[in-house]
Amino acid sequence: MSTPADASALFPFGLPDPDASVRVFCLPYAGGGAGLYRPWVAHAATAARFVPVQLPGRENRMAEEPEKDFDALAERLARGIAPWTGERYALFGHSMGGLLAHEVTHRLLESTGRPAELLVVSACAAPDVERPDWSIHDLPRDEFVDRLRKLDGTPREVFEDEDLIELCLPRIRADFSVLASYQYRPRAPLPVPVTALAGTRDPQVPTWAVAEWKRHTSGAFDLHSLDDDHFFLNRHQRTIADHITNALRPTSF
Numbered sequence: 001m002s003t004p005a006d007a008s009a010l011f012p013f014g015l016p017d018p019d020a021s022v023r024v025f026c027l028p029y030a031g032g033g034a035g036l037y038r039p040w041v042a043h044a045a046t047a048a049r050f051v052p053v054q055l056p057g058r059e060n061r062m063a064e065e066p067e068k069d070f071d072a073l074a075e076r077l078a079r080g081i082a083p084w085t086g087e088r089y090a091l092f093g094h095s096m097g098g099l100l101a102h103e104v105t106h107r108l109l110e111s112t113g114r115p116a117e118l119l120v121v122s123a124c125a126a127p128d129v130e131r132p133d134w135s136i137h138d139l140p141r142d143e144f145v146d147r148l149r150k151l152d153g154t155p156r157e158v159f160e161d162e163d164l165i166e167l168c169l170p171r172i173r174a175d176f177s178v179l180a181s182y183q184y185r186p187r188a189p190l191p192v193p194v195t196a197l198a199g200t201r202d203p204q205v206p207t208w209a210v211a212e213w214k215r216h217t218s219g220a221f222d223l224h225s226l227d228d229d230h231f232f233l234n235r236h237q238r239t240i241a242d243h244i245t246n247a248l249r250p251t252s253f
Helices: 004-010 034-042 070-084 096-112 141-151 162-180 207-216 237-252
Strands: 022-027 048-052 089-094 118-122 194-199 221-226
Touching (some): 034 048, 048 237, 070 096, 089 096
16 A cells, blocks of 8 residues: 555545545646646535545645656556555546546556446547647747647646746646657457546547547446536536536446
8 A cells, every 4th residue: 555655645635535435536637736626625415535636746746756658657646546446436537637547447447356436538539539749748948838829738827927837837748748658559448437528619629539438438438518628627627526426326326
């Protein structure tokens, strides 16, 4: 099991509730941190409990070197989460976090022998859908920022504050290195229900690309659309949390 210090870094807003019927581990988008999900911790309308997961190199883990390889990061996350899954667990991820959540779900099934109750992917194309060229992490600063703007995969408010963008650039570069290193590996669909969320005005991830997740599960599949852009997560947190808890309720509560 993780040491208390490791667990406190991984779960900055408290260790997973031992009394929760289902623990929902939440992974952030590129450049984001566990703080995105802090309001979700108080969403306790059901026995499900949301557990924000912190990646290295941000917020309370700012002193750590960000991970730059997808498989290495997924393995670190799976090893850290595994001792805290309890009897029932689920995973949620937005954008890059969706790809990570999918990979971590596979690895947790292999390591624990227990499938997740649910995988929720948000603003994330299915793993075998062709993606934009993410090999931009080594570009000079101004060219890198320009490409970030054009990709529309980073919150606009980051570009409006020079101090904020300088603070965020190292971890955004690291996360694009993580994305560039991702390699899809065909394998059997997960024996896990999948709920997918798409923004109808998302210029980066069209709804059809999110709908392709249905081929990656042998369980139930649900697709929900929200009338917003790629960062609908920031404006529809309660709706998304409700979709997650409603998907869990029939089998878990």
